Amino acid sequence: PVVAFLLAIPFAVGAQQQWNWTEHAYPDDGFRVEFSGPVTIKRLKVDADASSRMVRGTQYMQDGETYLYVVGASLNKFGTQLDVGADKSFAGLDCRRRTANRPFEAPSGHARELRGADCIDGSYEAVARYYQSGAWFYQVIALYKGEGGDASLARYFLQSFKVTR
Numbered sequence: 001p002v003v004a005f006l007l008a009i010p011f012a013v014g015a016q017q018q019w020n021w022t023e024h025a026y027p028d029d030g031f032r033v034e035f036s037g038p039v040t041i042k043r044l045k046v047d048a049d050a051s052s053r054m055v056r057g058t059q060y061m062q063d064g065e066t067y068l069y070v071v072g073a074s075l076n077k078f079g080t081q082l083d084v085g086a087d088k089s090f091a092g093l094d095c096r097r098r099t100a101n102r103p104f105e106a107p108s109g110h111a112r113e114l115r116g117a118d119c120i121d122g123s124y125e126a127v128a129r130y131y132q133s134g135a136w137f138y139q140v141i142a143l144y145k146g147e148g149g150d151a152s153l154a155r156y157f158l159q160s161f162k163v164t165r
Helices: 084-090 153-158
Strands: 021-026 031-035 040-043 054-063 067-076 097-106 108-121 123-131 136-145
Touching: 021 054, 031 067, 031 097, 054 097, 067 153, 084 108, 084 136, 097 136, 123 153, 136 153
Parallel strands: none
Antiparallel strands: 021 031, 040 054, 054 067, 067 136, 097 108, 108 123, 123 136
């Protein structure tokens, strides 16, 4: 329900372009983050089953030939259990190996970071951070190719994320 929109992540094909990192603020969803190129924004369709738990959700995505950066923001009627939400979301990345799973303190409260290798089709590394702020649940995910991807840019994207509510 909360994480369903991450299960079918499309990847762009074509030449990767150079962009500058720019801060994007989304006050309605209570966060800001930096992206290095065009962002695709998709509102989640909340079906009858999900509407009993979720008010709304939005996916913000930038994709390229060797990476994918995603922020998922969902407002839930009764909140979300951080660990359960993080585990369900990360499972959708289909990582063959989980290399890290640690809690950390964020200004907005508790957060969790998970890392994985051999994800999606086996060629991606994943670093995902999950935040809970009141009834909001945030999924901040960076996927990058194990060969040809840039882990430092993925880290920059993840560290740029800030809850603003």
